[in-house]
Amino acid sequence: MEYKTNVRYRKESLKKLLYYVVKNEETIIQALYDDFKKSAFEAVLTETSYVISDLKYAINNINSWAKPKRVLPSILNFPSSDFIYSEPYGKVLIISPWNYPFQLALCPLISAVAAGNRVILKPSELTPKTSAIIAKIIAKAFHKNHVEVIEGDVTVSQQLLTQRWDYIFFTGSVPVGKIVAKAAAQFITPVTLELGGKNPCIVDETADLKLAAKRIVWGKFVNAGQTCIAPDYILVHFKVKEKFIIYLMEEITLAYGKEPEFSQDFPSIVNEKNWRRLCNLLIDTSVVFGGKTKEDKYYIAPTLIDEPSLDSLIMADEIFGPLLPILSYKTEDDLETIITRYEKPLAFYVFSLNSNFSKKIIQKYSFGGGCINDTMIHFANKRLPFGGVGHSGIGAYHGRLSFDTFSHKKAIVKKGNWIDLSMRYAPYKDKLTTIRRILKWL
Numbered sequence: 001m002e003y004k005t006n007v008r009y010r011k012e013s014l015k016k017l018l019y020y021v022v023k024n025e026e027t028i029i030q031a032l033y034d035d036f037k038k039s040a041f042e043a044v045l046t047e048t049s050y051v052i053s054d055l056k057y058a059i060n061n062i063n064s065w066a067k068p069k070r071v072l073p074s075i076l077n078f079p080s081s082d083f084i085y086s087e088p089y090g091k092v093l094i095i096s097p098w099n100y101p102f103q104l105a106l107c108p109l110i111s112a113v114a115a116g117n118r119v120i121l122k123p124s125e126l127t128p129k130t131s132a133i134i135a136k137i138i139a140k141a142f143h144k145n146h147v148e149v150i151e152g153d154v155t156v157s158q159q160l161l162t163q164r165w166d167y168i169f170f171t172g173s174v175p176v177g178k179i180v181a182k183a184a185a186q187f188i189t190p191v192t193l194e195l196g197g198k199n200p201c202i203v204d205e206t207a208d209l210k211l212a213a214k215r216i217v218w219g220k221f222v223n224a225g226q227t228c229i230a231p232d233y234i235l236v237h238f239k240v241k242e243k244f245i246i247y248l249m250e251e252i253t254l255a256y257g258k259e260p261e262f263s264q265d266f267p268s269i270v271n272e273k274n275w276r277r278l279c280n281l282l283i284d285t286s287v288v289f290g291g292k293t294k295e296d297k298y299y300i301a302p303t304l305i306d307e308p309s310l311d312s313l314i315m316a317d318e319i320f321g322p323l324l325p326i327l328s329y330k331t332e333d334d335l336e337t338i339i340t341r342y343e344k345p346l347a348f349y350v351f352s353l354n355s356n357f358s359k360k361i362i363q364k365y366s367f368g369g370g371c372i373n374d375t376m377i378h379f380a381n382k383r384l385p386f387g388g389v390g391h392s393g394i395g396a397y398h399g400r401l402s403f404d405t406f407s408h409k410k411a412i413v414k415k416g417n418w419i420d421l422s423m424r425y426a427p428y429k430d431k432l433t434t435i436r437r438i439l440k441w442l
């Protein structure tokens with residue numbers, strides 16, 4: 001239980017974890033490649049370096065985060081000194097997905113450890129090589145009674161969810177998020193649910209179209225579109241649509257060549273089930289670019305789909321793959337009709353040089369987070385909260401907020417004894433007028 005009370009112990013554990021992550025970086029990169037052909041560049045940018053940076057950040061800040069925070073006292077309590085103590089929840093369950101299998105397992109784990117919890121991690125069964133190296137690293141860095149990895153499929157998660165936990169941190173799909181919330185409710189266990197959604201990406205007629213195309217192609221096709229905050233569909237102003245599609249095609253070719261199938265930078269779809277699901281979404285759509293699929297490699301080309309019907313399969317749910325529907329709009333009412341068909345998304349993007357328009361849009365719609373004139377990069381700032389709203393999730397993390405997510409905040413008032421004002425004590429007699437006068441000033 002040393003990890004609970006001893007901040008230095010937690011810090012040393014995190015340093016040990018940092019050592020093993022750095023030492024095994026090449027093996028992790030290889031595992032990510034073996035699991036779904038993730039390039040070394042993307043593995044470093046979005047997985048290993050991200051985890052290393054989170055580790056260093058936690059190690060450097062843990063002392064100040066864990067210290068009781070003194071806050072201004074209320075005059076009503078005079079004389080007192082007031083504090084917020086960060087208390088570990090206790091036993092934390094982390095369930096992680098396959099799409100950024102290293103980062104999305106390790107980052108919550110780092111914060112849960114920093115906050116002093118005992119942690120059980122259940123990584124995804126769909127990326128077995130990465131899960132195995134995670135299990136190996138964790139076993140080296142931590143005592144089993146402190147942090148443990150339990151590998152396995154859905155049945156393992158289901159079994160874990162029957163147990164009582166002090167906190168559950170889940171990253172994954174909306175349907176499984178609901179299962180987790182239900183299981184947590186049984187024991188009034190607090191949860192963070194990092195889920196997904198259908199993320200709109202608006203391109204208005206004033207946007208820098210070429211740059212927008214470049215940034216959207218990057219955000220959509222990194223990880224082959226298997227990213228919770230990837231733009232799901234584009235809403236482009238009808239006046240610039242034709243030109244914009246040409247720019248998108250050019251940018252895809254620039255990034256992945258004429259045959260992305262052979263690009264070392266373009267990952268495959270994670271498994272047959274997801275490959276088939278995505279191939280089905282292509283049926284009866286108008287493909288204007290890409291569209292090639294290959295079962296033996298679980299390959300799906302970066303694909304542009306022109307004006308799918310709002311009732312089509314591809315516009316029903318989160319796509320989570322390299323298929324990009326392009327819809328045009330004329331008025332802001334058109335935007336509203338389409339955007340409000342869906343639950344509140346995890347991310348939202350608007351490309352425009354008209355700052356009144358973009359400001360209005362980001363205030364009008366509710367969503368987890370997003371960018372003006374870029375995609376996905378809000379994820380990279382540790383000072384910004386990351387999380388959904390409505391169906392895209394409950395709670396947020398990153399940076400200091402991650403530490404706070406895994407800590408119960410205990411309010412403590414330390415009362416002074418050198419004076420004891422009699423105002424609050426009965427009999428109240430004629431104190432009402434005086435208390436009213438005091439309360440008016442607060």
Ligand code: NAD
Pocket residue numbers: 095096097098099100104122123124125152153154157158161171172173174176177179193194195196197227228229318320346388393
């Ligand atoms: P998933 O919900 O299928 O699986 C996530 C985890 O839950 C896995 O470890 C899996 O073993 C477990 N699981 C699956 N079915 C379960 C069940 N019936 N009961 C208990 N546990 C179960 O999600 P996924 O396919 O791994 O990931 C893709 C989804 O995750 C997408 O919807 C994506 O938007 C979302 N996602 C969200 C974020 C975020 O930060 N908000 C990040 C990545 C992915």
